[in-house]
Amino acid sequence: MHHPHAIAGMIARLHDPDYSRWAHQIKRSGGCRQPIHLHGKVEHYDQATGQLLHRYTTRTEPGGVLRVPCKTRRASRCPACAEVYRADTYQLVRAGLVGGKGVPETVNSHPCLFVTLTAPSFGAVHVQREKNGKVLPCHARRNAETCPHGQTMSCTERHSADDPRLGEPLCPDCYDYDGSVLFNAISPELWRRFTLALRRRFARLNGLTVKALRAQASIAFAKVAEYQRRGVVHFHAVIRLDGPDGPDTPPPAWATADALAQAVQHAAAAVTAEVKPLGRTFQWGTQLDVRRITMDGDLTEQAVAAYVAKYATKAAECVGTLDRRIQPLDDLNALPVREHARSLIAACMHLGNHPGLAELRLTQWAHMLGFRGHFSTKSRHYSTTLGELRAAREEHMRAEEISTGRLPLFEEDTVLVIAHWQYAGQGLSIGEQLLAAALTGHHVPNLGGPDDA
Structure with missing residues (x-):
């Protein structure tokens, strides 16, 4: 049943004389759930004569504001903008595998691996184990040890995929919460060292x-971070061999996928990163997955690109x-989170007070359980950039505005553009979110709370 405030908000917006213009803004923003509201104007002048050629002002817009997309990558905040980010990431990753978007199609013949680097263990947790399609007991142990806190370190349950206990420790008192959040914090440095060692x-x-290698071959990366249910990140990476000038040149015949896989296995096992103030050293987990990407095999470029793009919009x-x-100053006990997450957040807050750990910014990134790195990154020569994809989309939209007469056609070199913008808020009411979902075909938002306009 819909929230009464949502129904009232929908009716008010539908009966607004400016509804059609509001709906046009919503469609232009892709159905963004939390659009940015802007006051302002844009004026176009002829540089030679000073004549005003065109003026746009938000005074005539619904509510006197222009609504533009928030452009967040996080699906939990705005599914519409996150979907755009996911699609762009898919195109970026796929272009580095088969070409397109400025990358030559010959890149599909370059040796390429899909690598997963995992985190080490910080204590036994509930997991779903499968073998040949059959779910196995979680942690079945005949002569299971009893931990110092009196907990038998065994679990014979066959957990379903949606079991809320997945990822939670068998014994919370034994679990290394400090180690877990420190690994998250140090993992970007561990990745950097891995690429150098590789x-x-x-x-x-x-x-x-x-130095001699750079003159004959190069290695390109595209990677994304994924949270495991236990609260630590692991990295999925596409690793490609190129010639010295990147994807435009083929690698030499001796630069093979097998040799690259050997180097990956060695580098993953060899690199470490130290948190010196605490005397703790971290390295990748022993579970390393290295697979060859092929255009017609079990692991295709479409599957890899889709897999990487999916995690680019997720967080913890x-x-x-x-x-x-x-x-x-937040009361941790009052936060609406799982107890396991609460303990990880508490570890961030506690360690964040250590003067020697200030650069890890654990307090600021407690909601991310210590991880403050970019979720998706790539080498400069891997493929196109997200910025270039966005610029192409904006140019397409501008051309559409010109073709439909909403924006005049000017010679850019002869026109002076003066813009004045002011932030005027963000978001939609729940009723407006329902209308936006109907207009753009996105999922209807959760109506559990009051309007948030």
Whole structure:
């Protein structure tokens, strides 16, 4: 049943004389759930004569504001904008595998791997185990040990995929919460060191120095971070071999996928990163997955691109934490989160007070359980950029505005553009969110709370 405030908000908006213009703004924003509201104007002048050629002002817009998309990548905040980000990430990753978007199609013949780097164990947690399509007991142990806190370290249940206990420790008192959030915080540095070690090892396998390798071959990356249910990140990466000038040149014949896989396995096992103030050293987990990407095999470029893009719009929701920052004065016991997530957040807050750990910014990133890195990154030469994809989309929209007469056609070199914009708020009421979902075909938002306009 719909919230009464939502129904009232829908009726008010539908009866607004400016509804059609409001609906046009919503469609233009792609159905963004939390659009940015702007006051202002844009004026076009002829540089030679000073004549005003065109003026746009928000005074005539519904509510006196222009609504533009928030452009968040997080599906938990705005599914519409996150879908645009997901689609762009898919195109970016796929272009680096088969070409397009400025990348030559010959890149599809370059050796390419899909690699998953995992986190080490910080204590036994409830998991769903499968073998040949059959769900196995979680942690079945005949002579299971009893931990110092009196908990038998065994679980014979066959957990379903939606069991809320998945990822939670068998014994919370034994679990290394500090280690978990510190690993998240240090993982971007661990990834950086992995890429350096990979190049060194690949060069050495082929009897070269790193400098000599750069003159003959290069290695490109595209990676995304994914949270496991236990609250730690692991990285999925596309790793491709190119010639010295990137995807435009083929790698030499000796630069093979097998040699690259050997280098990946060595680098993943060799690199470490230390949190010196605490004397703790971290490395990747022992579970390393290295697979060859083929255009017609079990692991195709479409599957890889779709898999990477899916996680580009997610954060730590699966762990049961929040998608907003937590303030130091917030009552942790009152947060609407799972107990496991609460303990991870508490570890961030506690460690964040350590003077030697200030650069890890654990307090500011407690809602992300310590991880503050970019969720998706790539090498400069891997493929196109998200910025270039957005620019192409904006140019297409501008051309459409010109073709329909909503924007005049000017010679850009002869026109001076003066813009004045002011932030005027953000978001839609719940009733407006329902209308936006109907207009654009996106999922109807959760109506559990009051209007948030």
